Amino acid sequence: MTWRKAVNISLPLIGLGVVIFYQLCDTACSALQGALLGVDLKVLGILFMTVLLAIVPLQSSRFSSLAGHLRTVLLAGALGGEVMLVRFQIMQETYCPFCLAFGLCIVLLFAAHFPRMNGYAAIVAFFAGVGVFVVGFTGSVLPLYG
Amino acid sequence: MISKTSFLKILFVALIAGFLFPAAPFAGEPEAPFPTFGSGAVEVRLYTDYFCPPCRALEPEVEPVLKKLLRKKTIRLTLVDVPHNPNSPLYARYFLYSLAKRQDVEHAIHVRNILFEAAARKDSNAKEQMESLLKSRGIAYESRDTKSVFNRYNALIKEDRIEATPTCVIIKGDKREKSIGRPDIVSALKKLQ
Numbered sequence: 603m604t605w606r607k608a609v610n611i612s613l614p615l616i617g618l619g620v621v622i623f624y625q626l627c628d629t630a631c632s633a634l635q636g637a638l639l640g641v642d643l644k645v646l647g648i649l650f651m652t653v654l655l656a657i658v659p660l661q662s663s664r665f666s667s668l669a670g671h672l673r674t675v676l677l678a679g680a681l682g683g684e685v686m687l688v689r690f691q692i693m694q695e696t697y698c699p700f701c702l703a704f705g706l707c708i709v710l711l712f713a714a715h716f717p718r719m720n721g722y723a724a725i726v727a728f729f730a731g732v733g734v735f736v737v738g739f740t741g742s743v744l745p746l747y748g
Numbered sequence: 749m750i751s752k753t754s755f756l757k758i759l760f761v762a763l764i765a766g767f768l769f770p771a772a773p774f775a776g777e778p779e780a781p782f783p784t785f786g787s788g789a790v791e792v793r794l795y796t797d798y799f800c801p802p803c804r805a806l807e808p809e810v811e812p813v814l815k816k817l818l819r820k821k822t823i824r825l826t827l828v829d830v831p832h833n834p835n836s837p838l839y840a841r842y843f844l845y846s847l848a849k850r851q852d853v854e855h856a857i858h859v860r861n862i863l864f865e866a867a868a869r870k871d872s873n874a875k876e877q878m879e880s881l882l883k884s885r886g887i888a889y890e891s892r893d894t895k896s897v898f899n900r901y902n903a904l905i906k907e908d909r910i911e912a913t914p915t916c917v918i919i920k921g922d923k924r925e926k927s928i929g930r931p932d933i934v935s936a937l938k939k940l941q
Contacts (some may be wrong), residue, residue, distance in 0.1 A: 629929035630912040631800040633832060696911055744905055745797075745832045747840075747898035 609714045610658050614651040617707040621647040624700035633745045634698045636687065639738040643687075647704055650680060654711070671723060677712045678724040682731025684708055686739060694743045780844035780892035782900060785853040788823040790940060791919040794933075795910045798840075798860075798867035799833035803914045806930045807864060811857055813937045818853055822940055827856060828901050830913050835873050837898070839863050842878050844897055845889035859887055 621644050624632070636643040654676065660669035684705040691697050716724075794810070796803035817823040829840035846859045862885050866872040872881045882889055904910075908917045908926065916933040918925045918940070927936040 627800065627802060629802050629931065630914060631797065631802060631832060632912045633830070634911060743911060744909065745830050745836075746902045746905060747831050747837060 606714055607658065607661070609711065610661070611655065613707045613711050613714075614654040617651040617704050618648060618655075620700050620703045620707070621651070624698075632698060632700075634691075634696055634701070634741070634743055635745075636690070636739060636741040638683070638735065640740075650676065651707075670718065671720065673715060674719045674723050675727040677708065677715060678719070678727035679731035679734075680708045681712050682728040682733075683735045683739075686732060686735035687741075690739070690741050694741075696743045777891055777893045778848075780841075780894045780897045781847045781851050782897055783827040783844070783847060783851075783856060785825045785827075785851075785856065786818040786821065786823055788817070788821050789920075790817075790823045791826070791917075792817070792823045792937070792940075793826045793828055793904060793908060793917040793919075795828045795830050795905070795908070795913055795915040795917070797830045797832035797836050797913045798863050799836060800830075800913045801868075802930050804864045804868060806914050806933060807857075807861060809930065809934050810937055813934070813941065815853065815857075817937070817940055825853065826904070827860070828904055828910075830901075830905065830910060832913055833867075835867070838873070838875065838878060839867060840898070840901075841894050842882060842889060844894050845892055846882065846887050848890040848892045849888040862887065 625644055638646055654673065657669045657673055660666065663669075687701060688705060691701070792814070794814075796806070798804075814823070814825060818825060829836060829843060831837050831840065843856075843859055843863060847856060859882075862881070866878075866881055872878050879889075908915070912928050914928070914930065914933055916927045916936060918927070918936055925936060927933045
């Protein structure tokens with residue numbers, strides 16, 4: 603197994619574990635919540651990491667090129683989204699260790715694949731990710747009655 | 749087109765109706781009681797959510813400590829239900845409805861325990877289910893206007909910046925101590941004994 607394949611499997615698994623652990627809440631449940639276009643970010647995080655894992659076997663099939671482009675778009679888009687999520691946490695002065703750990707998984711995955719990425723596709727996907735989060739992200743730090 | 753006379757007639761009827769039933773659209777229910785107990789010098793604000801497992805686990809541990817502190821008149825306890833889950837406001841509302849019938853800490857804790865159990869089972873997520881649950885457990889309740897209590901909850905959540913549940917804020921004079929999570933809350937409250 604190449605180191606890149608090991609990264610492709612281990613980091614999404616860590617990301618999935620982080621989201622699931624965040625949902626379980628051990629000694630306290632965080633009120634920090636976020637949604638993209640109305641969908642809970644925890645759900646999106648699980649879906650995202652599952653898709654990345656599903657791409658792994660495609661890498662050694664005849665769809666390897668398609669899988670590579672899909673991974674580029676997903677990782678660059680997610681990186682753009684993460685920039686906005688970290689910005690939200692800085693602005694609210696509230697930091698969520700689990701969210702930051704999930705973001706770190708994305709950064710590491712992106713870094714691992716960056717040399718092989720199509721630069722233009724990555725840039726477009728990155729800014730698309732930023733744009734989608736600018737338009738569709740809603741977050742709350744304090745749980746309040748409506 | 750409405751003639752001037754018809755318009756005046758309609759206006760007259762509307763005014764008479766307004767005088768006859770002035771309270772109808774505005775007559776709300778009486779306000780729900782605010783869940784504060786005791787008169788001690790130390791203020792304890794306990795922030796929990798019925799759907800938060802650590803809050804449920806905290807309850808049996810803090811119950812005896814809180815009751816003891818209230819008996820000794822050490823604390824003034826405020827129980828704040830945090831709307832962490834979409835169903836939390838429904839639970840918070842019925843908790844307040846039950847206090848409208850009987851507002852003492854023993855009863856409040858008893859009702860909270862019932863609501864924590866129901867939230868864990870996830871089987872009382874509608875008004876009718878909640879009412880049948882309370883009836884089946886012999887809890888009397890009365891529908892009240894909870895808006896002002898919820899507004900006060902919001903003010904406290906903002907003031908104490910509640911970012912996680914359970915959280916306990918202990919105010920002693922100018923000193924304000926915030927504990928998050930079961931172990932820290934239990935030890936902070938035990939220190940008051």
